[in-house]
Amino acid sequence: MAVTGLNANDNPGPGLGVIRALRDGFGENLRIIGLAYETLEPAIYLSDQVDKTYRIPYPTAGVEALKERLQQIQEVEHIDVLIPNFDAELFNFIKLEKELLSMGIRTFLPTHQQLADRDKVNLQAFGNKHGLDVPASETILAASELDQMADKLGFPLVIKGKFYEATIVQHISEAYKAFYKLQAKWGLPIIVQQFIKGTEINIAGLADGEGNTLSVIPMRKIYITEKGKAWAGITIADDKLINLAKAFAKATRWKGGFEMEIMRDEQDRLYIMEVNPRFPAWIYLSVAAGQNQPRMLVDLALGNQVKELTAYTAGKMFVRYAWDNIIDVAEFQKLSAFGEL
Structure with missing residues (x-):
């Protein structure tokens, strides 16, 4: 499996959570290839999680630069499934979907139209069209x-x-x-x-591209950083939230993982603040709650049948923490000089 989003700072990417979920889902018969944009993305240096890392060009370099680099990597690694985890890179990966498949790399990504529909600049129009509350x-x-x-x-x-x-x-x-x-x-x-005053709730979801949700896990933020990121959260049982995620997936026929950022106001009205077109950084909580969404996405990418999961455990918490990982400068220099580690 190849995974992007390896940063794990105070505004973490989803990559490390996705990797942990995949390792739980597939066990020892798994090789994780990290795809990094910068040399200081922390998960690069977690050798128990990432087997090898390659640097790839920034999204601004364009589709051809990314395609050429992935061809080089594929000749060595024989990647089966690739999971992109950054919003800004998705356009290029979606554009390359057919070329990646011809290389033997499978993905399970939304379309460009789906990506545009939930974009921040179009979200209010989307809400108006489908009867969803949006600020x-x-x-x-x-x-x-x-x-x-x-x-x-x-x-x-x-x-x-x-x-x-x-x-x-x-x-x-x-x-x-x-x-x-x-x-x-x-x-x-x-x-x-x-601005909507209320309780912040996030929903991690997975949809099949046919209008159906296969997994929905709601989480209430209980510790929020200055950047508005959840540093601790707890799974909650709430049919209203689950139905909202299902309404989104049905309206868009969403394909792949997604995260809905919700504000519940004092009148119990649910406002969609944002829809992120990939798994959230806290996605490993879905595993703890009983629904391993990254594992399910891989099965979808491989063409395996995936049944909808509805049961999950409420009251599962995550508490994020900082950890000083010590490495030798030679590792950093190798990645900087040769683009792989």
Whole structure:
């Protein structure tokens, strides 16, 4: 199996959680190939989890650069299934889906249209079309539009980057600061969204591309970092949340893993804040709850029959922690110089 998203910092990628789930699902007869963009993605150096790592070109390098690099890797590794875990890389991997299959690499990914439908810039229109509650939002291309957005939506506001990150702002000066920071990091457009007060809930799901969900695990955040990421969470039993995930999968005919970020307000109304087109960083909690979603996705990619799972254990918690992993500088230098470790 080849897996991306090996970063494990305070804004972790899903890669390590996916790898742990695969190791639980397949046991010893498994070789994990890490695909990394940077030399300091922590999971690279966890030799008990990742057997070998290759650097791959950034998504901005384009489809052909990625294809050429994956061909080089495939000649050595004979990868069966590849699971991308970053939003920004998915367009290129979806574009290469047929070419990857001709190399012997199977994937199970959404279509470009599905990717666009749930995009932050299109989410409100998607909600309106399918009768799903989504906070009011506007897409802007210039900071000068912020004053108009503030008058329209009121404070506090949520300022969101094109791919990642969101900042809650209380007044216009904070809004400008957040705009320029996110523009510098992720580019335009910037999304300005109505703030919804309530309880933060995330849902990890897997859908078959035919409108059916095969697994849904809701999780309530119980410790949240300054970046808004769940550092601890607990699985909860809630049919309303499960039905919401099923409604999304049915409306989009979603194919693959997804994460819904939900805000439950004081009137018990569920607002879809974001839909991420891949597994969340906390996906290993699905294994603990009794539904190994990454393992199920691999079976789908291989063409195996996968039955819907409905039973799971509520009250399973995860608590994330930092760990100083000691390595020799020679390992870092090897990856930097040769692009593999």
